Amino acid sequence: MSVQLKTVLGKHAQLAGVRQLTEIMPGVGFDFVDIKRMPDAYRDMARTQPYDICEMAPTMYLMALERGAQITALPIPMTRKFRHSGIKKRKGVVIESPKQLEGRKVGVRNYSVTAAVWTRGVFADDNGLDASKVQWITEEAENLDDMALPANVTRLPAGRKIADAINAGEIDVAFDGLAGAGDAQVEMEELVADVAKVERQWFERTGIYPIHGVIVVKNDVLKNHPGIGLALYEHFVRSKEDYLQSLDAVKEPSGDDKRYLKLRQYVGDPLPYGLEENRASLQALIRYAHSQGLVGKEVQADSIFIDPRTAAAGEAANWK
Numbered sequence: 001m002s003v004q005l006k007t008v009l010g011k012h013a014q015l016a017g018v019r020q021l022t023e024i025m026p027g028v029g030f031d032f033v034d035i036k037r038m039p040d041a042y043r044d045m046a047r048t049q050p051y052d053i054c055e056m057a058p059t060m061y062l063m064a065l066e067r068g069a070q071i072t073a074l075p076i077p078m079t080r081k082f083r084h085s086g087i088k089k090r091k092g093v094v095i096e097s098p099k100q101l102e103g104r105k106v107g108v109r110n111y112s113v114t115a116a117v118w119t120r121g122v123f124a125d126d127n128g129l130d131a132s133k134v135q136w137i138t139e140e141a142e143n144l145d146d147m148a149l150p151a152n153v154t155r156l157p158a159g160r161k162i163a164d165a166i167n168a169g170e171i172d173v174a175f176d177g178l179a180g181a182g183d184a185q186v187e188m189e190e191l192v193a194d195v196a197k198v199e200r201q202w203f204e205r206t207g208i209y210p211i212h213g214v215i216v217v218k219n220d221v222l223k224n225h226p227g228i229g230l231a232l233y234e235h236f237v238r239s240k241e242d243y244l245q246s247l248d249a250v251k252e253p254s255g256d257d258k259r260y261l262k263l264r265q266y267v268g269d270p271l272p273y274g275l276e277e278n279r280a281s282l283q284a285l286i287r288y289a290h291s292q293g294l295v296g297k298e299v300q301a302d303s304i305f306i307d308p309r310t311a312a313a314g315e316a317a318n319w320k
Helices: 013-019 038-047 058-066 114-127 162-167 195-206 219-224 228-249 255-267 275-291
Strands: 003-008 023-025 028-032 053-056 071-074 087-090 105-107 135-138 153-155 173-175 188-190 214-218
Touching (some): 003 038, 023 228, 038 058, 058 114, 058 214, 114 275
Parallel strands (some): 003 053
Antiparallel strands (some): 023 028, 053 214
16 A cells, blocks of 8 residues: 655646646655645644645745754745735825835735745845835734744734725735735735836846745655655656646636746746756745844755755755
8 A cells, every 4th residue: 555645735737737646656645635725734834744745835944944844845936926016005105116115014914924025035135125114014923933023013903904904094005915915995006117127127137036835845754755855856847847838728828827928938947946947046035034034044045945856865954
């Protein structure tokens, strides 16, 4: 009888091929677990690691790993999105630069959500934003109970949402979608003008292509099943390549389909996998997480994102 590994993955189109598999390698199979809301899986994996293989927000991975979680991330980013976009302001509100967020209230689901970590870092690098001068308004508890929040972070009363505060006129700026303002009834627009051009210039200048979601594996799984990291990597690559090859023929492309079709015009592979292919992005996220007080030091990406193509079988992340 094969070992069945509890696996949680988001419903990404590039994973269709992976989801059709039952066997990872001889004697080891997938036991897919559906989670209605992926941030809940991220939180559970950060706290108690109930799954063997799990998609996880990369910032949560960094924070959990520093606290001793016995998990290892493979450099297989699940989604990619430049982060000058996705933070919106009430239509008609005049904010000429992200620097002018200083002194304002900005809504976000929680302080450590990866979208916000990226955007704060990008705005600090590009616009000189001092994130400590922004009043961050959150609606959910942080994923790790022992996290000490900065003094400029305020959580809304229990049951109140960022969207409620926007609708009431209390907040003019918030992250979009699940990160904050997804259900707001107020017309919102991108904070950064001509944002697609700005993001393209950012990539051409820095080579940083923000990641959202990585695949983590429990260390005892890596140890007990030598070669599973490489087997997983190969399955994910094959599934992704099949997806990308089919994109041009999609008759009714989703939002992600459209984004990747557009992005590949200047980034090449819109879903690059591997350590070297993602080093600039991984190292930038580590730097941002450290500068924002989410982790205590800036480690090297290759010590915590283990590329199974070059790593020894069973090698695990080492926070050093």
